[in-house]
Amino acid sequence: MTLMDLVPLAVFFVLLLGGMAVAFSLAISGALGIYLLVGLQGTLGMLQTLPYRTTASFTLVAIALFIMMAEFSNESGITRRLFSAANAWVGHLKGGLALATVLASAAFGALSGSSVAAAATMSRVAVPQMLNHGYSKVFAAGTASISGTLAILIPPSIPLIIYGVLTETSISRLLMAGVVPGIITVLFYLIVISVWTHVQPSAAPTRATRAKKGERLETTKYLWPFMLVVIFIFGAMYGGIVTATEASGIGAMAVLLMWLILGRMPASGMHPISTTALRQAFDRGLRSTVMIVSLLIGAYIFSFYLINSGVTQVVLQYVDNLDVPPIAILTLVIIVYVILGLFMSQLEIMVLTLPFVFPMITSLGYDGIWLGIIVVKTIEIGLVTPPVGMNVFVVSSTSGMVSPGDGFKGVVPFLIAEVATLILSIAYPEVVLFVPNAMMN
Numbered sequence: 001m002t003l004m005d006l007v008p009l010a011v012f013f014v015l016l017l018g019g020m021a022v023a024f025s026l027a028i029s030g031a032l033g034i035y036l037l038v039g040l041q042g043t044l045g046m047l048q049t050l051p052y053r054t055t056a057s058f059t060l061v062a063i064a065l066f067i068m069m070a071e072f073s074n075e076s077g078i079t080r081r082l083f084s085a086a087n088a089w090v091g092h093l094k095g096g097l098a099l100a101t102v103l104a105s106a107a108f109g110a111l112s113g114s115s116v117a118a119a120a121t122m123s124r125v126a127v128p129q130m131l132n133h134g135y136s137k138v139f140a141a142g143t144a145s146i147s148g149t150l151a152i153l154i155p156p157s158i159p160l161i162i163y164g165v166l167t168e169t170s171i172s173r174l175l176m177a178g179v180v181p182g183i184i185t186v187l188f189y190l191i192v193i194s195v196w197t198h199v200q201p202s203a204a205p206t207r208a209t210r211a212k213k214g215e216r217l218e219t220t221k222y223l224w225p226f227m228l229v230v231i232f233i234f235g236a237m238y239g240g241i242v243t244a245t246e247a248s249g250i251g252a253m254a255v256l257l258m259w260l261i262l263g264r265m266p267a268s269g270m271h272p273i274s275t276t277a278l279r280q281a282f283d284r285g286l287r288s289t290v291m292i293v294s295l296l297i298g299a300y301i302f303s304f305y306l307i308n309s310g311v312t313q314v315v316l317q318y319v320d321n322l323d324v325p326p327i328a329i330l331t332l333v334i335i336v337y338v339i340l341g342l343f344m345s346q347l348e349i350m351v352l353t354l355p356f357v358f359p360m361i362t363s364l365g366y367d368g369i370w371l372g373i374i375v376v377k378t379i380e381i382g383l384v385t386p387p388v389g390m391n392v393f394v395v396s397s398t399s400g401m402v403s404p405g406d407g408f409k410g411v412v413p414f415l416i417a418e419v420a421t422l423i424l425s426i427a428y429p430e431v432v433l434f435v436p437n438a439m440m441n
Helices: 003-017 022-055 061-076 078-090 096-109 115-132 137-152 158-167 171-177 179-199 213-220 224-238 244-262 275-309 311-321 326-341 346-362 368-382 390-399 404-410 412-427 430-439
Strands: none
Touching: 003 022, 003 275, 003 311, 022 275, 022 346, 061 078, 061 115, 061 158, 061 244, 061 275, 078 096, 078 115, 078 213, 096 115, 096 137, 096 179, 115 137, 115 390, 137 158, 137 179, 137 368, 137 390, 137 404, 137 412, 158 171, 158 275, 158 346, 158 368, 171 179, 171 224, 171 244, 171 368, 171 430, 179 412, 179 430, 224 244, 224 430, 275 311, 275 346, 311 346, 326 346, 326 368, 326 412, 346 368, 368 412, 368 430, 390 404, 404 412, 412 430
16 A cells, blocks of 8 residues: 555545535545546446446345335324324323333334434424423423434334445344344433433423323224334344345335325324325435435445555554454444544444444454444434534424524433443343344244
8 A cells, every 4th residue: 555545535535524425525535546546447447337336236225115114104194193102101100201202213213214304203293292291491302302313223224224235244134133222222211211300300390191091092093003014024034034125115015005094094193195295205215315325336436445455454454463452442433433423424424434444343353243233323322412413403493492402411311321222232242133143043
């Protein structure tokens, strides 16, 4: 490796700091690196084939279809139903509306996979309810912001699918690996809410009236078909009956059919299906998919340059020669991810760092599936920390009733739960690997 091989890296950071989109910054600097390696004709040949080889993948279809499953769920009004059902069961408890927000977000996460989408839809439903019942703005904003992050850990997780594509690891196993950490995260959030409301009763001064048994059953009456879809597609993946891509197709079609059927029943509380709603769902789904695919194309062009220039090998050799324990290197990587999360989105961080991080950490003996959960869990923290804190800004702008400052203050207690889950997953890898390993037996 020569000094000239580092020029594309410098160009990338210049373009990034200049405000260019990450996808194009990666593609341009990667193309420059390939040009320096193989010349103009070789570069043109690679640019003709790399984008096609990147996108002509059966696996990538899962991203588009899981996104569409989320959009169909969102347009159908399932979120409001989920919150109503959760509120009927736990709303009478101290901080019940906040507990309901976490539980509904976890359920919506099983239909979504997008943290921002979960935060936006839940903030429209939950934040007004909490404020109307006298909950503090800090408590309400913090709960809604942190609850949205569950969608990128509980399967189907779009970041985990992208991690699988970039690292060529099993997407089905990655999705299953998120189940136990996701459940643990939900439990820790519920504990934080319980402790917060007892230490500071003014955060949630009122309780909803305890719903009768018949009312509880009524709120869940029209939800079981959606939950059956979730149970079936992930049960089928766990059993090896379908791949992640096949599961995404089944899920998207099943949710669309249920929206078509239940939308005709006024008692269901679902929005009726219409050409306008379908157009909006497809429009948002297409935009999200194109953005992700553009990032992947740029990442592959940049990765080709890194691998063939020897930059990646130099980094790996340097790490291998360090006289420090593997856990120290892992800790350093986690700290870097948290810092990057303060300024960049989770997808941008993954496509930028995984060409270095994945081979480096797995060469130390760590499992690639386990690493995927650690990476996503770490990036999750960046979604609610300043100055970017995407979820916090989404909750603030969507609800129109809380400020970003309220959200950033409100997520602080929940960050303790995030760190606790992360430490638990690192100290006991079987927490992450239990379910995916059971798939192989």
